Amino acid sequence: MSVFSGHLPASKRVLGFFAVLVAAFAAVAIVGLIVSMFGIFIAGGAQHLSWSFLSEAPRNNNMEGGIFPAIFGTALLVLIMSILGVPIGTATAIYLNEYAKQTSVFARSVRFAVNTLAGVPSIVFGLFGVGFFVQFLGKGLDGMMYGSMEAKVFGQESLLWCSATLAVLTLPVVIVAVEEALRAVPRELREASLALGATKWQTIIKVVLPNSVTGILTGSILAVSRGAGEVAAILFVGVAYSMDGNVGLTEKFMHLGYHLYVLATQSPDVEKALPLQYATTLVLLGLTFLLNFTAIYIRSRLRTKA
Amino acid sequence: MAKETSIKARTQTFSFFYGQKQALFDINIDMHENRVTAFIGPSGCGKSTFLRSINRMNDLIESTKHTGLMEVDGVDVYGSDVDVVTLRRRIGMVFQKSTPFPKSIFENITYGLTLTGKKSKSELEEVVESSLRRAALWEEVKDRLHHSALGLSGGQQQRLCIARAVSVNPEILLMDEPCSALDPISTGKVEELITQLKDQYTIVLVTHNMQQAARVSDYTGFFLMGKLIEFDRTRTIFTSPSKKETEDYITGRFG
Amino acid sequence: MNRFSATSKRFGEHIAEWSIRIVASLSILVIFLIFVFVFREAAGLFSGAQRSQAAAEAAASASATPADHEQDVYNPDEETDSAATTSPSNANDQDVYNPDATIEEPAPAAASTATPEEAPQASKSLWEQLTGSIWQPVSEDPKFGLIPLFIGTTKTTIVAIVIGAPLGILAALYTAFFASPRVRNIVKPTIELLAGFPSVVIGFFCLTIVATFLQDVLGTAFRLNALVGGFGLSLAVIPLVYSIAEESLTAVPRSLREASLALGSTEWQTAYRVMLPAAAPGVFAAVLLGVGRAFGETMIALMATGNAAMKTWSVFEPARTFAATIGSEMGEVVWGSEHYGILFLLGSMLFLFSFGLNAVTELYVKSRLIKKFQGK
Numbered sequence: 042m043s044v045f046s047g048h049l050p051a052s053k054r055v056l057g058f059f060a061v062l063v064a065a066f067a068a069v070a071i072v073g074l075i076v077s078m079f080g081i082f083i084a085g086g087a088q089h090l091s092w093s094f095l096s097e098a099p100r101n102n103n104m105e106g107g108i109f110p111a112i113f114g115t116a117l118l119v120l121i122m123s124i125l126g127v128p129i130g131t132a133t134a135i136y137l138n139e140y141a142k143q144t145s146v147f148a149r150s151v152r153f154a155v156n157t158l159a160g161v162p163s164i165v166f167g168l169f170g171v172g173f174f175v176q177f178l179g180k181g182l183d184g185m186m187y188g189s190m191e192a193k194v195f196g197q198e199s200l201l202w203c204s205a206t207l208a209v210l211t212l213p214v215v216i217v218a219v220e221e222a223l224r225a226v227p228r229e230l231r232e233a234s235l236a237l238g239a240t241k242w243q244t245i246i247k248v249v250l251p252n253s254v255t256g257i258l259t260g261s262i263l264a265v266s267r268g269a270g271e272v273a274a275i276l277f278v279g280v281a282y283s284m285d286g287n288v289g290l291t292e293k294f295m296h297l298g299y300h301l302y303v304l305a306t307q308s309p310d311v312e313k314a315l316p317l318q319y320a321t322t323l324v325l326l327g328l329t330f331l332l333n334f335t336a337i338y339i340r341s342r343l344r345t346k347a
Numbered sequence: 348m349a350k351e352t353s354i355k356a357r358t359q360t361f362s363f364f365y366g367q368k369q370a371l372f373d374i375n376i377d378m379h380e381n382r383v384t385a386f387i388g389p390s391g392c393g394k395s396t397f398l399r400s401i402n403r404m405n406d407l408i409e410s411t412k413h414t415g416l417m418e419v420d421g422v423d424v425y426g427s428d429v430d431v432v433t434l435r436r437r438i439g440m441v442f443q444k445s446t447p448f449p450k451s452i453f454e455n456i457t458y459g460l461t462l463t464g465k466k467s468k469s470e471l472e473e474v475v476e477s478s479l480r481r482a483a484l485w486e487e488v489k490d491r492l493h494h495s496a497l498g499l500s501g502g503q504q505q506r507l508c509i510a511r512a513v514s515v516n517p518e519i520l521l522m523d524e525p526c527s528a529l530d531p532i533s534t535g536k537v538e539e540l541i542t543q544l545k546d547q548y549t550i551v552l553v554t555h556n557m558q559q560a561a562r563v564s565d566y567t568g569f570f571l572m573g574k575l576i577e578f579d580r581t582r583t584i585f586t587s588p589s590k591k592e593t594e595d596y597i598t599g600r601f602g
Numbered sequence: 603m604n605r606f607s608a609t610s611k612r613f614g615e616h617i618a619e620w621s622i623r624i625v626a627s628l629s630i631l632v633i634f635l636i637f638v639f640v641f642r643e644a645a646g647l648f649s650g651a652q653r654s655q656a657a658a659e660a661a662a663s664a665s666a667t668p669a670d671h672e673q674d675v676y677n678p679d680e681e682t683d684s685a686a687t688t689s690p691s692n693a694n695d696q697d698v699y700n701p702d703a704t705i706e707e708p709a710p711a712a713a714s715t716a717t718p719e720e721a722p723q724a725s726k727s728l729w730e731q732l733t734g735s736i737w738q739p740v741s742e743d744p745k746f747g748l749i750p751l752f753i754g755t756t757k758t759t760i761v762a763i764v765i766g767a768p769l770g771i772l773a774a775l776y777t778a779f780f781a782s783p784r785v786r787n788i789v790k791p792t793i794e795l796l797a798g799f800p801s802v803v804i805g806f807f808c809l810t811i812v813a814t815f816l817q818d819v820l821g822t823a824f825r826l827n828a829l830v831g832g833f834g835l836s837l838a839v840i841p842l843v844y845s846i847a848e849e850s851l852t853a854v855p856r857s858l859r860e861a862s863l864a865l866g867s868t869e870w871q872t873a874y875r876v877m878l879p880a881a882a883p884g885v886f887a888a889v890l891l892g893v894g895r896a897f898g899e900t901m902i903a904l905m906a907t908g909n910a911a912m913k914t915w916s917v918f919e920p921a922r923t924f925a926a927t928i929g930s931e932m933g934e935v936v937w938g939s940e941h942y943g944i945l946f947l948l949g950s951m952l953f954l955f956s957f958g959l960n961a962v963t964e965l966y967v968k969s970r971l972i973k974k975f976q977g978k
Contacts, residue, residue, distance in 0.1 A: 057868055057870040057871065060870040060874055064773070064780055064873075065776050067773045067776060068781070068793075071769060071789075071792075071840055071844075072788070072789055075792055075793070081807070133626045135622055136626035137626065143409055144409065147623075150630055154630040154632070157960045160956045160957075160960040161636065161953060162897070162898020162925055163899075164898065164949065165640060165952050165953045165956075167928070168928065168949040172642070172643055173636075209632055212632070213629075231407075232442065233511075234448075236435055236439070236440035236442075236512075237436070238432055238462060238463075238515060239432070239458075239462050240432050241615070242615050242618040242619065251449075251450075252449060270799070270801070272900075273899075273901050273904075273929055276932065277932045277933050298800050301806055302806075302904075305805075305806045325803060326799070326800075333798060419606070422605065428607050430606060433608055
């Protein structure tokens, strides 16, 4: 026994052991749960994943056939949502990170709005989607372009308005991600550019953006992947129970997440539909993670290039 | 020592504030054309703040303000009709940390030129060569102009930054501790460069290295806690300073 | 003019800056539009000017008096600044409108359900309807009592937080202080992976697997109940609480930890007694955001709670949350009807609640954090 050993009474050491054990248990429990979720999904759905499942339309009240329209619809939704949301998010992040003064009331309002937006429940975005995009903007557009508010072109639930709703929903996530990418550009580079007589905008275009493009891309993709599986916000903005091929911007569309919801809760025979549900889950998770892995891939590719 | 030249830039009772905190107190300095003016002093003494006030880099920091006069060629650089972008084009700056853009060497040098519109290829090539020559870097990099500037050594990167700064033909060159991150050999090269460049430019140099100030500068100012303690010809400062604080500092009894 | 005057007016520069500014203001505009468009539909309820036929029919049974009364009670424009309330019934409605106050002491809310007498439907005012204890929107005689929904939302949220917050915080403590780098590099990304799970997938998992499992273990009468739903919500809460808690734990200055260790305390004592209290405001913020997430989550609640609007606090019985109610009923509701307006009212409440929660975290927690680390 050295003088350094045993300076804690045994009871305290037991307490310490349990303190660490409890924390470790929490972590292990969560990880275990996640792993078993994956296991259950794979076990339940893997044998149902086939080319025909991925490439065919559903038949017989969604109980047979594939989920191609849902995959296609979801992919299209993600694409349009990105086109609408990422530029706005990037511009906002540029404002917040490059132009805004800490003391400016406007900048603080923007920041507060972004933070608030991030906390708004997705179902409220759904209400907003119906109330604003479909009823107000859509019908207004119809009124302007077709002379009647009831022309039912833009003024109905559709892929376009679902994308717009999700673009708004993912906006705060995109903003935060892009801001992070912009912050990673060293301040010295901006100063060097400005000291050469570049204007602020020239500095942003020629130095800041090229040096953060990787981060912006990966951040945006990660942000957008959050929107890919979001169902609540588009529940009544344009998802369809079943579709027979027609895909249009102003039409309803099939969505993987909604399809899963419908299969799980409204199938005539839920038990029989179970393998379909598992397989759909796998495809939905696959799509989400595909986006994540793309982001990681882009990051590593561009990093080695620079 | 060279004879007096005309005054390129000067300040009168120039004070500077970060928020409530005063960083510079009533600075009066004349900076002479085609001469190297060096500022020395312990870190945090305000010498960098002063340097960054000349080309208004401090504008980038929020809630700063100044009082007094900062003149370049008789124009108040904080005057209302001064365009800060034009001002910075006329006043080049080299930073403590070398800051090459992650682009090719060629693109780094032409960055400043292309800001004001398209230039012909031959024009650009000409400027790249002359700038790199002036920065004594041409021989080392002429075969890899289109390689990334990040592949250069630290000393080369800093000389690249000097070449980049002179590419737009500024009148004044501000150097903020340009050698503090360099090894002795690179430092020697940059110092040599500074003495060559002063034929064409007015150089203002901030350094924490007293020997460097003694070696390359014609005038030296000693800053302490935001005040300019003493300003004179370099030889005078280092051989017979009139203030006790200066003497303590240069003999190493201080800080 | 002098030699440093601008050589060009730089219109492009100004256009760029103003474009950026205008785009940035979109975030504010969206918040404003959510206010306007979600609240406007709900406001229809209180103005008495129901638009559709169905609403007119529903209102026909109600006499004109309560409709007038409603107008006094409710000025939707003033809804945002609660300070302007004068009428007693409006003051009363703060209980429902500020669920965050009632969550801590649910007893009064529960007690108040007994107060409204089961008077004949026809003469019921809107306020009486909303405080009723039956939610039965689609029937001959629709009833819009929010009490069961409120109880349902509260109890599932409580379950979610009781399960999710400790797990998330403890896991954060583990990876921040106890885990070896190798273990941390497995645990952290895995938990963050959970954040990327679409909630419909979690809902599906609870509906098919967890519900059956818990019923087998606990032998509950209902397969889907508040416990299953709350557990599902906790899966959404855990990654959120975990990442924010972990972030604030690792943000505690190293010096604090070293000082504590140097004084002879062990790693676990330092973690629990020094680091956790030091990071308390951040951890508190994590839990608050977790509450917001659980409260507003739709798909999990929709799929796993059983969705029956029951006035019971038992977690072994089904529950119906505000969000799930909107989610399941919005699709079939008659546009412009009273039911429609009430669903938007629920949405407004969810929005106000999340707005309030965000304001609290913003203003209170951040200032506390700053105070703590800067010693002001």
